[in-house]
Amino acid sequence: MDQVRTLLTGRGLVESPRWHGDRLYFSDWSAGEVLSVDPAGRAEVVARVESLPLCTGWLPDGRMLIVASAQGKLLRLEPDGALSTYADLGRSGWNDIVVDGRGNAYVNGAGFDPTAGEEPKPGRVCLVTPDGVVREVADDIAFPNGMAVTADNGTLIVADSYRHCLVGFDIDADGGLSNRRVWADLGEGTPDGICIDAEGAVWFADVPNKWCRRVAEGGEVLRTVELDRGGFACVLGGSTLFVVTAQWRGMSEMVAPGSGQVLAVEVDVPAAGWP
Template identity: 30%
Template sequence: MPQLQCVWDIRAELGEGPVWSVREQVLYFVDIAGQAIHRLHPASGARASWPTPLRPGFVTPVSDGTLLCGLKDGLYSLDPTGGEFRREVAVEPGLPGNRINDGCVDSKGRLWFGTMDDGESVPSGALYSVTRRAGGLDVRHHDEGYVVTNGPGISPDGRRLYHNHSPAGIIYVFDLADDGSLSNRRVFARVGDGYPDGVVVDSAGTLWVGVWNGGRIARFLPDGTALPAIPVPGALNVTKVAFGGPDLRTAYVTTARRNTPPDRLARMPQAGSLFSLRVDVPGQAPVAFPATEFDALHGMTLGRD
C-alpha cells in the first residue's frame, strides 16, 4: 500500500481544492474556513499564501499566469504578484445562504463548479459551467437540488462528468457532450463510512475520491468497481487529490481539521495538512482556464497553463 508523507504541516481548518500548475510547477490549494489560498513549489520547498476577502471554494490557473478563484459569492481573478482580487461575475446573488464549493477545468478549457448551502441543510446547491466569451464569463446552469456539492471530475475522453451529492453519499455521472451540455444523470457509486468529497480522475479513468469523516481515499474503476482504498492515517477528513510533479505521478492530498473530535485530533496532530504519495498511473494533463476569447476559440490552454 502506498505510504503518504506530510509535505506541508499547515494544519488548515478546511483544506480543499488542490490543483497543479504546469506553467509554474507548483500546487495551489485553499483553506475554505481559514479564508486563504496557498501555493507550494515542491522542487524548492518555497511556499506562499494569500488571504481571501471571502471564503474560497476553489482556485484554478489561467493561461496568462493569473488565477481564477471561486469565492463565496462569485468568480474572482487574482494576480498572485500583487495579491489583488477582482470580481468577474456574481453567482447566485439571490441565494445569500449559498457559497461556491469545488471546481475543475475540462480538456476544452471549460470551468465546472458547484454551489452549496452554507448551513449544509437546504438542497439549494447547483452545478454550473463557465466559458470565456467576448466581454466576460458565460455562466451556465446544469443541475440542481444539492445540499453539498463536490467534484466535479472529468473522464480522460471528456465524455463523462462525475459530481457528488456528499450528504447522500452519492457519486453521480453525466454524459458530457462536445458543446458542454450534460444528460443522463445516474448513480455511479455510493460511499459509506464517511462522505464523498472532492473527485479527480487519473489518465486511466480511475476516480480518486476524498472521504470526509472516513480517513481514506476511495477509488473506483470507470465501470464503478471499487478498488482498495488508500488510508490517510494523518487525518479523519480527507478532502481531495490532485496529480502533480513533472511526470504527474505525485498525488497531493488535502485534509481538514474541521469537525474532528478533540480525542482524534490529539492522535492526528497533522490533520489539515497537505500530504503526498507516489503513484504508478499519472494524472491527466492539467488545463488552464483561457485568459481571452482568442485562447478559448483556439484551444491554446489545453494542457498548457
C-alpha cells in the same frame, strides 16, 4: 503499506489542491489564503480572499480562477497579482470549481448553509462559459462537492457527499450537461474532493472515513490510502497523489487549529483530465 509523506503541516481547513506547472496549489479556508508549495514543502501565498469555501481552477491561458463564495463572484488572478471579476454568480454559497480544456468553468453549490444549521436542500451546478455567460446546467445534487472532467472533455463527474456517490454527466458541445447517471455507488464512502487518472478511475478524499480511495466506474474499490484525520480533497501531480487533511470537529467548529496538512503518496497511474 502506503508510504505517505507530509509535505506541509500546521495549517487550518485546507482544501482545493491543484497541480499547475511544477507546483502544488491549495487553499487554507481558515486563513483566507491561496498558497503554492514546492516539492521541499516551502509555501508562499499567491492570493488572499476572505471566503469560505475558497476553491480554485485554472483557465487554459494559465490564469487562476477563484470562487469568492461570500461575494457570489468568480475572480481571476491576473499576472500582476491583482484580482478581477471574471463572472458574477448571482448569490453566495458556492463551493467547488473545475475548468475543462475548452475553458468552460463548472461551479457548484449547496442549496443551504450547513454552517448555519439550515435544513438540507439539494444544490446545483452552473456553467460559466469563456465569454462570461452563467447558466445552471444540473440540479438535485444533495450536497455537491468535488468535480472533475475527463481528459477528452466528454464527462463531468460530481461528488454527491450526502448520497454517497459520484454522479456522471455527458458534456455537450455548448458545455451543457446531459445523460445524468450514477457513475459510482460508493457504499459507505462520503466523497469530498476528487480527481481522475489516466485509466479513468477516480480518487476521492473522505472526511468521516479518514481515507483517500481510488474507484472504477461502477464503484469497484481499486486502492485505499488510510489517513489519520479527515481527507478533504486530492489531486494528482504526475504520479504523485496529494491529499489535504485536517482534524474535523463539525460544522460549527470546522477543524482543529493547526491540524491541516498536505500529504503526498506515490501511485501507479498518473494524472489525466482536470483538475
